Amino acid sequence: MKLYFVRHGIAEDMADSDFTRELTPRGRRRVAQSAQVMRRLGLRPQRIYSSPRLRSRQTAEVIAAALDRPATLADEVNFGFDLDDISSLTRGLGHDAEVMFVGHNPDMSRVVHQLTGVNVSMKKGGLARVDVYDGIAAQGELVWLIAPKVFDALAEYDAPVLAVSALPTPPQKLPETPHTLQRLIQNRWSPVGFDRERSIDSATLLSILEAGRWAASSSNLQPWRFIVAPKENQAEFQKLLSVIREGNQPWAQHAAVLMIAVAHKFRGPGVANRHAGYDLGQAIAQMALQALDHGVYVHQMGGFYPDKAREVYKIPDEFEPYTAVAMAYRTSDLDHLSDGHRQRETSQRERHSLADLVFSGAWARPADFLP
Numbered sequence: 165m166k167l168y169f170v171r172h173g174i175a176e177d178m179a180d181s182d183f184t185r186e187l188t189p190r191g192r193r194r195v196a197q198s199a200q201v202m203r204r205l206g207l208r209p210q211r212i213y214s215s216p217r218l219r220s221r222q223t224a225e226v227i228a229a230a231l232d233r234p235a236t237l238a239d240e241v242n243f244g245f246d247l248d249d250i251s252s253l254t255r256g257l258g259h260d261a262e263v264m265f266v267g268h269n270p271d272m273s274r275v276v277h278q279l280t281g282v283n284v285s286m287k288k289g290g291l292a293r294v295d296v297y298d299g300i301a302a303q304g305e306l307v308w309l310i311a312p313k314v315f316d317a318l319a320e321y322d323a324p325v326l327a328v329s330a331l332p333t334p335p336q337k338l339p340e341t342p343h344t345l346q347r348l349i350q351n352r353w354s355p356v357g358f359d360r361e362r363s364i365d366s367a368t369l370l371s372i373l374e375a376g377r378w379a380a381s382s383s384n385l386q387p388w389r390f391i392v393a394p395k396e397n398q399a400e401f402q403k404l405l406s407v408i409r410e411g412n413q414p415w416a417q418h419a420a421v422l423m424i425a426v427a428h429k430f431r432g433p434g435v436a437n438r439h440a441g442y443d444l445g446q447a448i449a450q451m452a453l454q455a456l457d458h459g460v461y462v463h464q465m466g467g468f469y470p471d472k473a474r475e476v477y478k479i480p481d482e483f484e485p486y487t488a489v490a491m492a493y494r495t496s497d498l499d500h501l502s503d504g505h506r507q508r509e510t511s512q513r514e515r516h517s518l519a520d521l522v523f524s525g526a527w528a529r530p531a532d533f534l535p
């Protein structure tokens with residue numbers, strides 16, 4: 165028998181009682197995304213039993229809708245859920261049955277541990293599959309454990325195991341590369357089709373900025389500075405948008421975070437740092453890859469008004485605003501874009517060949533090690 169254990173999604177901290185704590189909008193969105201992945205993975209539970217607490221119930225309802233299965237409230241899955249409860253809820257089912265339980269910690273982590281001997285820490289929205297072969301009292305096998313972050317990644321990338329996807333995931337723009345590339349480098353590109361609903365949570369944003377902080381720089385001068393405006397603060401977001409050129413605004417306005425990337429131009433008093441822009445570019449490149457690891461896309465823009473940025477943000481003379489940057493999750497819903505931008509979103513990505521770029525011996529002589 166296949167048993168699925170799900171811990172409810174992220175819920176609000178406070179409510180009239182613990183019983184009525186609801187999923188937060190983010191919690192609901194992540195559960196919906198996870199539920200789509202569960203569907204693509206082919207989960208077919210005959211029964212989905214949920215704790216009656218609202219946050220579990222809502223989690224179970226979203227999953228039940230995605231899997232097209234009924235969800236049933238069961239007091240057994242409430243606080244104190246244990247192996248006896250699993251036995252009573254699965255009694256009489258054949259050994260090829262699939263049953264899902266949606267409830268709370270520490271119970272979910274504990275029953276998985278009791279069944280499998282594996283110490284697991286179920287995250288909110290996480291899912292474990294345990295196969296039991298000979299009655300519930302016997303040892304089960306932990307077949308897999310999917311953390312919410314893994315669900316995010318599975319939803320974002322068309323992993324081969326999910327090739328039967330029925331999800332409207334945005335199409336990828338994988339370049340045709342004759343030589344192997346690391347996955348994030350291969351997947352990075354500059355989209356304009358941004359998910360207008362989805363913001364970037366602060367842990368993700370901080371992780372992206374941290375990646376910039378750890379870039380290499382000449383003499384470790386770290387000349388980069390970032391003016392950052394998440395869309396939650398609409399006044400600041402609009403202020404930053406006003407510095408971006410009109411040609412970029414139609415899509416950049418839907419970003420979750422806008423940013424101006426600035427470099428310090430001097431190594432010391434009166435001594436120019438000719439690597440400042442180079443180092444800033446490295447920092448942004450690292451941020452773009454770190455962002456993509458979270459499913460967030462980075463689109464850089466030379467199309468902004470540096471002088472206006474200097475004026476609006478009172479940027480001192482020794483600093484140079486180099487680029488504007490938009491960050492967002494992607495969407496496959498491109499209705500809000502112009503025809504031109506829609507077309508750009510699906511066009512092939514092009515690059516010069518290595519022979520045009522890599523020389524040896526003399527300028528413009530393609531390196532002899534090239535194929």
Ligand SMILES: Cc1cc2nc3c(=O)[nH]c(=O)nc-3n(C[C@H](O)[C@H](O)[C@H](O)COP(=O)(O)O)c2cc1C
Pocket residue numbers: 352353354355412463464465466467468487513
């Ligand atoms: C410094 C810089 C400035 C850019 N300026 C703009 C811009 O103003 N508007 C825009 O739509 N894209 C801009 N881009 C994105 C490039 O057009 C894009 O990176 C390039 O076409 C390669 O496509 P890819 O990033 O999807 O691989 C810029 C990129 C960089 C690095």
